[in-house]
Amino acid sequence: xxxxxxxxxxxxxxxxxxxxxxxxxxxxxxxxxxxxxxxxxxxxxxxxxxxxxxxxxxxxxxxxxxxxxxxxxxxxxxxxxxxxxxxxxxxxxxxxxxxxxxxxxxxxxxxxxxxxxxxxxxxxxxxxxxxxxxxxxxxxxxxxxxxxxxxxxxxxxxxxxxxxxxxxxxxxxxxxxxxxxxxxxxxxxxxxxxxxxxxxxxxxxxxxxxxxxxxxxxxxxxxxxxxxxxxxxxxxxxxxxxxxxxxxxxxxxxxxxxxxxxxxxxxxxxxxxxxxxxxxxxxxxxxxxxxxxxxxxxxxxxxxxxxxxxxxxxxxxxxxxxxxxxxxxxxxxxxxxxxxxxxxxxxxxxxxxxxxxxxxxxxxxxxxxxxxxxxxxxxxxxxxxxxxxxxxxxxxxxxxxxxxxxxxxxxxxxxxxxxxxxxxxxxxxxxxxxxxxxxxxxxxxxxxxxxxxxxxxxxxxxxxxxxxxxxxxxxxxxxxxxxxxxxxxxxxxxxxxxxxxxxxxxxxxxxxxxxxxxxxxxxxxxxxxxxxxxxxxxxxxxxxxxxxxxxxxxxxxxxxxxxxxxxxxxxxxxxxxxxxxxxxxxxxxxxxxxxxxxxxxxxxxxxxxxxxxxxxxxxxxxxxxxxxxxxxxxxxxxxxxxxxxxxxxxxxxxxxxxxxxxx
Numbered sequence: 196x197x198x199x200x201x202x203x204x205x206x207x208x209x210x211x212x213x214x215x216x217x218x219x220x221x222x223x224x225x226x227x228x229x230x231x232x233x234x235x236x237x238x239x240x241x242x243x244x245x246x247x248x249x250x251x252x253x254x255x256x257x258x259x260x261x262x263x264x265x266x267x268x269x270x271x272x273x274x275x276x277x278x279x280x281x282x283x284x285x286x287x288x289x290x291x292x293x294x295x296x297x298x299x300x301x302x303x304x305x306x307x308x309x310x311x312x313x314x315x316x317x318x319x320x321x322x323x324x325x326x327x328x329x330x331x332x333x334x335x336x337x338x339x340x341x342x343x344x345x346x347x348x349x350x351x352x353x354x355x356x357x358x359x360x361x362x363x364x365x366x367x368x369x370x371x372x373x374x375x376x377x378x379x380x381x382x383x384x385x386x387x388x389x390x391x392x393x394x395x396x397x398x399x400x401x402x403x404x405x406x407x408x409x410x411x412x413x414x415x416x417x418x419x420x421x422x423x424x425x426x427x428x429x430x431x432x433x434x435x436x437x438x439x440x441x442x443x444x445x446x447x448x449x450x451x452x453x454x455x456x457x458x459x460x461x462x463x464x465x466x467x468x469x470x471x472x473x474x475x476x477x478x479x480x481x482x483x484x485x486x487x488x489x490x491x492x493x494x495x496x497x498x499x500x501x502x503x504x505x506x507x508x509x510x511x512x513x514x515x516x517x518x519x520x521x522x523x524x525x526x527x528x529x530x531x532x533x534x535x536x537x538x539x540x541x542x543x544x545x546x547x548x549x550x551x552x553x554x555x556x557x558x559x560x561x562x563x564x565x566x567x568x569x570x571x572x573x574x575x576x577x578x579x580x581x582x583x584x585x586x587x588x589x590x591x592x593x594x595x596x597x598x599x600x601x602x603x604x605x606x607x608x609x610x611x612x613x614x615x616x617x618x619x620x621x622x623x624x625x626x627x628x629x630x631x632x633x634x635x636x637x638x639x640x641x642x643x644x645x646x647x648x649x650x651x652x653x654x655x656x657x658x659x660x661x662x663x664x665x666x667x668x669x670x671x672x673x674x675x676x677x678x679x680x681x682x683x684x685x686x687x688x689x690x691x692x693x694x695x696x697x698x699x700x701x702x703x704x705x706x707x708x709x710x711x712x713x714x715x716x717x718x719x720x721x722x723x724x725x726x727x728x729x730x731x732x733x734x735x736x737x738x739x740x741x742x743x744x745x746x747x748x749x750x751x752x753x754x755x756x757x758x759x760x761x762x763x764x765x766x767x768x769x770x771x772x773x774x775x776x777x778x779x780x781x782x783x784x785x786x787x788x789x790x791x792x793x794x795x796x797x798x799x800x801x802x803x804x805x806x807x808x809x810x811x812x813x814x815x816x817x818x819x820x821x822x823x824x825x826x827x828x829x830x831x832x833x834x835x836x837x838x839x840x841x842x843x844x845x846x847x848x849x850x851x852x853x854x855x856x857x858x
Contacts, residue, residue: 249273259283266291277301302329315340324349351375360388373397418443429455458509473521508533549573552580590614596631614647623657656680663688670695728754741766749776771796772814
């Protein structure tokens with residue numbers, strides 16, 4: 196009888212053990228954090244440590260969240276349920292977690308849920324951060340979904356379908372500090388929609404459908420992102436009593452026609468208004484008086500007010516301003532005059548024809564100035580202006596006939612890009628160059644210089660004396676004549692030199708003397724010989740593509756063996772034989788020659804073959820054929836000479852014989 200009872204009990208015990216084993220999932224556990232992401236789970240796992248504090252169930256296929264078994268894990272503080280298929284939340288499901296602080300429900304299907312109307316997420320008294328992004332939530336549903344969360348500081352409603360915010364949307368979240376609403380369809384924000392959020396400091400409204408910001412009155416806000424909307428005007432509320440705290444404002448990619456009124460933001464340090472339709476005026480409107488002149492956004496420009504402290508001028512604390520991709524034709528002096536803290540100014544891709552910073556001390560902290568891709572014809576820099584400027588970007592303009600010492604006055608300049616202009620360098624110090632040439636000698640701070648595509652005809656001797664450049668690009672100046680000594684003074688500093696596409700047939704530069712040179716670009720010229728590197732140098736990259744090289748003898752390249760790492764040779768009429776140095780480098784793998792399968796060489800006048808397929812015996816046969824050819828030619832020549840001599844002797848004897856016979 197006892198055996199008959201024990202047998203079913205044993206079967207039941209084995210069945211329970213098997214059931215428990217099936218409930219176990221391959222989750223990773225680190226301290227009190229359980230990681231179950233991306234396991235294809237269809238339901239909430241039932242066997243997990245009861246004392247865990249963090250649970251990651253993201254990237255599964257969960258469809259519903261029930262109070263059981265979730266309610267068993269009362270120690271949970273972090274719960275990540277993002278990227279599932281959740282459409283049902285049991286009412287009050289999160290109330291059983293008294294310590295829950297961080298909840299992530301992003302990228303689910305909450306908008307399709309049937310139980311959201313019955314209490315939504317319910318009261319969340321301890322929750323600090325909540326992510327509801329990517330749930331197709333629409334206006335009206337958010338109010339029902341958000342319950343009482345008195346301690347909530349961070350909320351994300353990004354990537355939903357919200358079209359409107361009302362005065363009731365955020366009533367249950369009075370402690371909110373960060374609110375992310377980017378990538379919705381917001382077209383209307385009701386007056387007072389954010390009045391219930393006195394601590395709101397970061398607000399992201401980017402990528403919506405807003406057309407106007409009027410009566411802006413969020414004095415407590417520090418960061419505001421309004422980028423990628425259709426905003427045509429930005430206006431602050433009149434007669435605001437408290438001081439605005441805004442320090443970061445992004446309005447890029449909108450439809451602003453004028454520089455907005457920012458005079459009420461004394462703490463602003465970052466301003467991005469790129470990709471708009473802004474045209475800064477060239478002078479105050481007629482009849483305007485002082486800084487509060489009405490039209491064309493002039494109240495935002497730091498004009499004159501003699502009673503005002505310099506530190507309280509509008510935008511006087513600004514560090515970074517981006518005005519690129521607008522329609523600005525002229526920047527008034529008054530706009531730059533009081534930007535005393537500015538470090539980065541981007542005016543690229545506008546319609547500027549001239550830029551001036553003439554006043555002593557103008558933009559004293561500016562480190563980077565980008566004026567590229569405009570229509571600049573004039574550039575006037577005062578002798579004591581831009582004292583901290585390190586990078587000046589002027590590429591793709593129409594600069595020509597500049598004052599000779601335009602850049603010599605920039606005491607801190609390190610990088611200068613003049614690509615795509617018509618600038619002609621002068622010669623060395625004390626040498627008179629042609630009218631309109633620019634002096635690049637004696638600029639002790641300059642390290643990087645780009646003079647690509649400037650239609651330069653000659654580079655004169657001593658052009659860079661006492662300017663310790665490390666990078667110099669003189670490419671795309673067809674017909675350029677590089678005079679002897681043009682690069683004198685750079686032997687101990689130059690690391691990168693580019694002379695690509697200049698049509699050079701002879702290189703009048705003693706390259707082996709440049710001891711620090713690491714990269715040399717001589718592509719797309721007509722060179723057939725290089726100076727001999729007989730001693731070890733630092734050159735690592737050598738670009739000789741599309742030239743006229745047939746041989747690279749070891750006598751000229753031997754000094755590169757220890758340093759050269761990459762060699763570009765495509766497009767040269769290389770000889771298959773006689774390039775022993777190159778063949779040795781390839782076979783030993785010491786130099787990487789790009790696309791070696793396409794590196795073509797020739798056997799005399801025969802058709803082209805791949806250099807990688809050439810064998811030593813091929814060259815030996817070729818050499819033997821050449822020897823035989825020389826022997827044949829020599830024999831033929833000697834025979835011809837002997838026959839000619841013999842014929843001449845015969846003719847002479849006949850003449851003598853004829854004369855004797857006549858006599």
